Amino acid sequence: MTDQRTLELLLNDINTAQQLVDLLEQEFVALGERDLNQLQALLAQKQPALHMLEQNRSERSKLLLSGNLSADLAGLQTLASTSALGEKILASSSQLNELLEQCQAANLRNGRLIRSNQTSVNSMLNIIRGSNTPSLYDKTGSAAGASTQRPFSQA
Numbered sequence: 001m002t003d004q005r006t007l008e009l010l011l012n013d014i015n016t017a018q019q020l021v022d023l024l025e026q027e028f029v030a031l032g033e034r035d036l037n038q039l040q041a042l043l044a045q046k047q048p049a050l051h052m053l054e055q056n057r058s059e060r061s062k063l064l065l066s067g068n069l070s071a072d073l074a075g076l077q078t079l080a081s082t083s084a085l086g087e088k089i090l091a092s093s094s095q096l097n098e099l100l101e102q103c104q105a106a107n108l109r110n111g112r113l114i115r116s117n118q119t120s121v122n123s124m125l126n127i128i129r130g131s132n133t134p135s136l137y138d139k140t141g142s143a144a145g146a147s148t149q150r151p152f153s154q155a
Helices: 002-033 036-066 073-081 086-129
Strands: none
Touching: 002 036, 002 073, 002 086, 036 073, 073 086
16 A cells, blocks of 8 residues: 555656646746746745645655655665556656756756846946946046946936
8 A cells, every 4th residue: 555655646746846847937937027926926836836745755755664664765666676566656756856856957047047137136226326336448448437426316
């Protein structure tokens, strides 16, 4: 029975992880368009998916531990070696790992885009505020620092 439930949890997680990959792709588009409403909607959908993945991972670990197996890949392989569902369990585990790696890569990519957007916005705000302005060149070609700060109204 442990093997059947483990397989069910893996299959559920595959569906959830695929949904998460899709949400992360949508998030990338929304980040590029700076669509805050869409980003909030996606966040509201991502959190339950992440919670479900964590909940199922925990249950799989408990199932393996209750069968005196380690709660890792070695334990799963041991369970699969003694089960008629062994091949399906290992294939599902492999597929889930691939999807989770895709999620991680997409999440890192989205994080880089967020940091890039933050840098752009901060740079624009600094220019508007008159602080940290880039060096300009004077009529002799020398760098002329902008030592005077302009009021916000004159930016």
